[in-house]
Amino acid sequence: MNNMTTNELEQTLQQDETIQLIDVRETDEYAGGHIKQAKNVPLSELTERTNELDPSRPLHVICLSGGRSxxxxxxxxxxxxDVTNVDGGMMSWEGNVTR
Incomplete structure (x- = not known):
């Protein structure tokens, strides 16, 4: 598994806004502020919703601090x-958030 910082994620998003990014925080946490390109798939629902993800594309995973991701x-x-964990999660994210 790969790891990247939130700064590296922000650079990646600027270069390719179509990356597959999932936010595994719970729905209420996601609603409080998330990265625009992130799809909310709470960790508690991940096993049932894995089929919503494209296995042919790299996948980036973020949460609040990096543990759940x-x-x-x-x-x-x-x-x-092919998955990359975003170290530090939303607590380290300095970019824009969408509510």
Whole structure:
């Protein structure tokens, strides 16, 4: 599994706004502010919603601080995804957020 910082994620998003980014925080946390390109797939629903993700494209995973996204990334890697965990999560994110 790969890891990247939030600064690296922001640079990646500026270069390619079509990246597959999921936010595994719960729905209420996501509603409080999220990265525009992020799709909300709460960790508690991930196993049931994995089919919504494209296994042919790299996947980036973010949460609040990096713990839940690490768990999600380990699961998704075992499921065959090329996955990158975003270290530091939304607590480290300095870019724009959407509500």
């Amino acid at each position: 690490m768990n999600a990334a380990m699961y998704l890697e075992q499921a065959g995804f």
